[in-house]
Amino acid sequence: MTDRALMSRVANAVNLLLFVAACTSFALGLYALGERRDLQAIYWLIVGGISLKAATDMLRPRASGR
Amino acid sequence: MSERPAIPELMPLGERTRVLMPGLYAWLLTVELPALSRGARPLSRVTALLALMALVSALLMAGGRIRLARALGIYGFVGACALTWALLGGELSPARLDRIRAAAGSLGWILYAFGWGRIRSAGPPEDAPNAVLGAPLVPRSRLDRRALPIAAFAVMAAIGFEALAFRVDRPEHAVLAHATATACALLVLGASATIALRQGTRSDVASGTTRLNAVAVRGAVLSVLFGLGLVWAALK
Numbered sequence: 117m118t119d120r121a122l123m124s125r126v127a128n129a130v131n132l133l134l135f136v137a138a139c140t141s142f143a144l145g146l147y148a149l150g151e152r153r154d155l156q157a158i159y160w161l162i163v164g165g166i167s168l169k170a171a172t173d174m175l176r177p178r179a180s181g182r
Numbered sequence: 183m184s185e186r187p188a189i190p191e192l193m194p195l196g197e198r199t200r201v202l203m204p205g206l207y208a209w210l211l212t213v214e215l216p217a218l219s220r221g222a223r224p225l226s227r228v229t230a231l232l233a234l235m236a237l238v239s240a241l242l243m244a245g246g247r248i249r250l251a252r253a254l255g256i257y258g259f260v261g262a263c264a265l266t267w268a269l270l271g272g273e274l275s276p277a278r279l280d281r282i283r284a285a286a287g288s289l290g291w292i293l294y295a296f297g298w299g300r301i302r303s304a305g306p307p308e309d310a311p312n313a314v315l316g317a318p319l320v321p322r323s324r325l326d327r328r329a330l331p332i333a334a335f336a337v338m339a340a341i342g343f344e345a346l347a348f349r350v351d352r353p354e355h356a357v358l359a360h361a362t363a364t365a366c367a368l369l370v371l372g373a374s375a376t377i378a379l380r381q382g383t384r385s386d387v388a389s390g391t392t393r394l395n396a397v398a399v400r401g402a403v404l405s406v407l408f409g410l411g412l413v414w415a416a417l418k
Contacts, residue, residue, distance in 0.1 A: 123390030128381075130394065132332070135377055139339040142366040143346060149359050150349030159414075161362065163407055165369075170400035172373050175380050177388045177396030 131174045138167035198241045201255065201297035205237050208290030211283050213263050216273050226269035233262030256298060276356045281348050329378035336374030340367035 141164030148157035209230075216222065217230040240255030267274060347363035350356045388396075 120389060123394070125390070127390035127393040130397070131377065134397070135332075135373065136335075138373070139335070139370055142370065143339065143342055146343055146346035146359060146363055146366070147349070149355060149362070150346060150351075152352070154355075159407075159411060161366075163404065163411075164366065166400055166404055166407070168369055168373050170397040170404070172376055173400070174393045174397050175376060177392045 127174065131171055134167045134171035134174070138164045138171060140164075141167060201294065202237070202241055204290050204293035204297055205255075205259065206234075208287050208294050209234060209237065209259075209263065211290060212287035213266050215283070216270050217266055219273055222273050223269050226266045229262050229266040229269060233259050233266065236262055252298065275353055276351045277353075285345075285348060325378075326381035328381045332374055332378040332381065336370050336378075339370050343367045343370075 141160045145157045145160035145164060148154075148160060213230045213233060217226045236254050236258035240251045240258065243251035243254070272278075343363040343366045344360075347356070347359040350359035
């Protein structure tokens, strides 16, 4: 496997990992809201939002701002 | 010789059933049952009955008056239901609400909304008046085998978000939770569609290094947030 193909696979894996992390974070945020832990809920929702944005920006790297 | 008056054509039975059944189901679970509870105002029962009358009369309207039927069946019915909810006030607080009934009622409302839509009548697609005739368009590429699991995961996650929102029992927070859950579900579904469609495509996706570099800053922010989270958890 060439370096380029390997990096592409790593990037795909990171992309999927960020997407799964975003879904998990959103779920944890909503769960925390149900448990009356508002600050924790805000924390997880922010983490979820950043993870999801990173996951989608990975597919359009030129359009994304650093 | 006088002409016989044209018999008004009713909406097809299938269409009427498609709207009536979920509408009736949603009305019964989310409007009528709360309106019949002991502490409910008598006026809320009247508006609930008006909502039912609006729905049934809309479906009995002649086919030529479909606009009026829709106005009555959608705006009249939903408006009367909303008025009933407003009159119910505290009777609808999450503490008094049966969660299963509320979830089933939400499903009824979704099906009711879809029921007003129209599907293409059976027959060859080329016979449709808006069809563009010509050679069939061949897709440029096939979906990657990873696309379906990603989309399925996103759909399950979206359903999970909506279910988690029902756990919130504080009235003001419950509204926020449902709004947040819907926003999260829409964001995840949108992102999953983009990610799923890009799987297996090589032509327009930048190299792995470029893609990893593009998320370097956000990755650093996430790392800091995780670090802060760990410190926070340790201090607690």
